[in-house]
Structure formats: C-alpha cells, structure tokens
Amino acid sequence: MEKTDNNKAWLLVIPVFILVALSAIIPIMTVVNYSVQDTFGGNKFFWVGTEWFTDVLRSERFHNALGRNLLFSFIILCIEIPLGIWIALSMPRKGIWVPVCLIMMALPLLIPWNVVGTIWQIFARGDIGLLGHTMSLLGVDYNYTNNIFDAWVTIIIMDVWHWTSLVVLLCYAGLVSIPEAYYQAARIDGASKWSIFRFIQLPKMRGVLIIAFLLRFMDSFMIYTEPFVLTGGGPGNSTTFLSIDLVKQAIGQFDLGPAAAMSLIYQLIVLLICYVFFTVMSHVGTDKPIEEKVE
C-alpha cells in the first residue's frame, strides 16, 4: 500500500485556527499592543514599555476597585456555599417534589444578567419597589442609591438570589450520587446526623464543591452587568468593581493604554487565584504526597 500524503489535514484544521485567532489571539494581542504604547491622537502610537503597568499597579483607584472586588467575592462565597449546601441537603430525594424543586432552583439561573439588575433596581426602589417601599413603611431608612451600606447589601442579596441555585444544583447532584448503602452503614455504625454530613456527604461533594467554588469566584470577581444596572458603580465609587472601572477607563475616558494594562493584570489575578484555589482544594482531605514518600 502506498503511503498517503497527510498534508491535507492542515487544510482541515485551518478553520479552527482562524476561529481561535479571531476569538482569542488577535483580541489579546491587540490588548497587549495597547498596553505598551501611548498616543496623542491621529492614530500615531509610540512605545512606552511597562509604564502603564507601573501606573496601574501604583494607582489608588486600582487598589480600591481590587479591594472592593475581593471583599465582594469573599462575602458572597461565604454566604452562597454554605447556604447552597444547606438547601441541597434539605431538598427531597424522591417523589413529585424533586422536579418542582429543581425547576424552582433553575429559574433564577435562566434570567439574563441585565434583567436581574433591572428587577432588583425596581424591586428595591423606595417609591414603587416592593422591597424599598415596605422597608420605608417599616420605618427602616433604606436607600441603595445614596447609602453605601444599603447599596452593598442590595448587590449581595441580588447575587445570592441569582447564583445560590447553581451551588444548590451542583451539591444536589453530588448528594444523589451517594449510594444508599453508605447511609445504611452509617446508621448501623450509630453515626449522628452531623457525622453523616461530615464523613459521608461532605467528602462525596468535594468534587462538585471545588467546581462551585471556582465558578462562583470567577463569576463574582468579573461581575459587571448587575451592579452596573443597579447602582452604576455608586454611590460615589463604592460599588465600582474592577470590570466596571475597566469599562469606565477604556470606553468612558478612552484611556486605552492604562485600560489595556489593567485588563491584563486583572486576567493574571483571576488565573492565579483560580490556580491556587484548585491546587489547594484538590489536596484537601487527600494523603499528603510527602507522607506517602516516607512510607
């Protein structure tokens, strides 16, 4: 048999190359390009090296936005993960209520981000919103447009309402995959409810929890639409998260250089934190490799 020439294969991969180039490589390289140059208009650029990066890393504006974003992610993770586990544990395993619960849980996930923002913007308004108006009737001084604390509380509740379902569904999937024999064995061993959770349910949910954690961290760290619609980053800059700040800088002020440098730094932070999370979480509860080597 004659050996066939395989070079045709290259032809067949070309569409993929073009797609990846268009969707990822070219935009990223454009950003990299902007981040190392400056312009005084007229489409004339000159090289500035790492100046924009130094600027961004030293700017108080960036530090504040980063700090706000980390705090936000931390708070919503602290609420959504335990709450999600708790709801998943309380959900029925059998019967007609299973599909009902699952659909109820899935509903918030199906709503587009900007609609969620709009819903809460109206819901929390003092004059016509159900929440806002009820609060003022109860005598609570609640106004998310000019009180920083109220704005934060509203955004956090909105995110918890929108995304806890994702954690619930992932945990539920983990829970229903536990064979009945584990529960039977635990009953025979005389285990308490807490022991069953601690030694059977939690370890079996480890895989899905890592995924839930990463997804929720990345999403919350990149949050844009909902707070933008709800508060527009205010009052003041109090809810201006990194992505909102980035858009303000790039499109609002048209500072392409600093914005490009900032988005690259932003990207690296996300990658770094995800890597650290993943490495740490996938080693929790396993034998430490060092111990194994000794034995």
Added chain:
Amino acid sequence: MAQITLDKLAHSYLNNPKTDGDFALKEIDYVWDDGGAYALLGPSGCGKTTLLNIISGLLVPSKGRILFDDCNVTNFQPEQRNIAQVFQFPVIYDTMTVRQNLEFPLKNRNVPKAEIAKRVEEMIEVLDLGNKANLKARGLTADEKQKISLGRGLVRYDVNAILFDEPLTVIDPHMKWQLRTKLKDLHRQFNHTMIYVTHDQTEAMTFADKVVVMYEGEVVQIGTPEELYDEPKHTFVGYFIGSPGMNIIPVDVVGNQAKIGIHSIDLKGDYADLTGKVELGIRPEFVTLNKTELGIPVQITGIDDIGRFKIVHATIDGSEINIVLNEGQSIPSNPNIALETSRINIYQNDHLVRPLVNGRGL
C-alpha cells in the same frame, strides 16, 4: 451474639397481597442458631436480599415476627438491633484513616478511650492491616476496604449478627478465596452468627455450615453442603447446585423401577404410586458411559472439554442428560449409560420423594 428466630415471616412489597405470587418472600419459619454460619443462596430476585433486609431492620415484614434471642425486634430500627452489615460495595469513610474507620462505631457508642484503642489495635492485627493503619482508607484496594467494612462490625464485640450482602462481588478472583478463608477464620475466632447472601454456590458451600436455598420467594431447602449435594429436596436445588447441575429426566415409576421409554432403571427401593410430574434426578458425576452393549443407549450431541474432565451432552429418549467423563476416558462409538442406583433421587412435582421402608414413606 444471638439466636435469630423467624416466626411465620413473610413479606410483600404490595399493600394488599392476595395471592402467593404477590409475596416477595413466602412464609418462612426458622431458627438461626447462635454462632452459626449461614448462606442464603439463590438466583437474582429470589427474595434473599429481602430476607436479609428484614433481619437487618431496613424492611419491616408484612407478616410474622423476628426475634433476637427472646426479644421481639420486628419493629426495631437497624441501629437498635445491634447488628453489623457488609455491603456489596465496600463502604468506608474516605477521609478517615484505617484506624479512624475502625474507631468510628465505638466512638459513636461512647466506649471509653482506652478500650477503643485496645480493641482497634487487636482488630488491625486480626485483619492484617498493620502497615496501613495510618493511611487514608480511600487509597486502599477493594478487598482491603471490604476488610475495613467487616472490621467495623467486628470491633463491636457484642453484635447480634453479621450480615453479608454479596460481599465479594467487586473483589478480584484471586483475592476472593483469601478473603473467604479470612471470613471463615474470623467466624471460628469470634463465633458470631453470620448470614451471607450470595448467588455463587462455591461461596455459599465453602463459607457456610448451613446453606439456605431460595427460589421464587420460597426457602426450598436448608441443609449442610453435603445434604444439598446428595439429596436435593427440590429439583431447583439439584439444578442450581453442582456444575453442571443435576440431570432431571421425566420417568414413570413402578415399584422399584423407573421407566424411560422402553428402558428400565433400578431404584434403591420401592416407591408408592406417584402422580403428577414424576422425574428422576442424578448428578452427572454418577452417570457412566459404557463401552459394552449394557445399559441404556444415548445419542451424544456435544462435548465440552474443561480440562480435568469432559462434559458429554447427550439425549436419552428425547431428554437431555449430561455425563462427566474423566480425563483419558474415550467416547465409545455406540454409547450406553449406566446410572449409579444409590445416587438416584425421585421427584414428584419438583419435590423429593423417598422410597418406602416397610411399606411406609420416610
């Protein structure tokens, strides 16, 4: 440790069982001796797991009572019955070490610390897990995990019974034998009442003192492995136990003769007049292939060579019969068979009938 009494026990998964067929477990009345090793043997869906779940307390029977010694435990929860169970798939606590796994049931029962340490140390020794005691249980092999499941039952000295639900299913074949031997040792050492569910006759016969054979929700025979082999009380037992199973051939019985078509076979005694479905049962090992003209002619339809011996498939007057042929024996051109008279059993409507002694059935 306890004697377990099944008192007119029956179970149906339906709310209103009417006919016999509605029962997953038909009425059973039996006493499991304290310290006995029993196997529940039968094909899938015969009700053996139902019976096991009733004993462990995962199911409440529709009828009858279950007693541990003199205590009626019919409505007790599994945790109240003080039993241990080893499941089909090893159940271990992944995040704990081997030692912590074994300590777990004792800690839950508030056993004093010194006592826990002593018992767990002993158990690690008994299970040969000494060098793995401080490793996380999740990294162990399936048979080691299954040993831990068993160990969690054995560390509680006072369990009423240890139940096994096909515990060797996921174990590699070469480890099965070792683990079974270990079980047997542990039984001798601790003398717990052990009930072992399986569909594998070899497992049942090697593990148990008494084998309970179940078929379609009914206990068809309880006996020692020898009894099951020599005198199956039901054609199903004959067929299910032994490899290949017992030959079952329709016959007419007149006095001490069984007639297959025009041929007569001597029986070990006189039988009363039998009506209904009458069959003769004989194990393939007790059928011999003659070279001479003596015996009953058969037509050979196939031969399986399985190494140490050959299994000859033949027909005799339209009925199939298997014959075990030892290594080196050749197959004659016009084969005749002879049946060993003392090994022939007669069945009426699938149930064993014994010959008359002085005119009376045994």
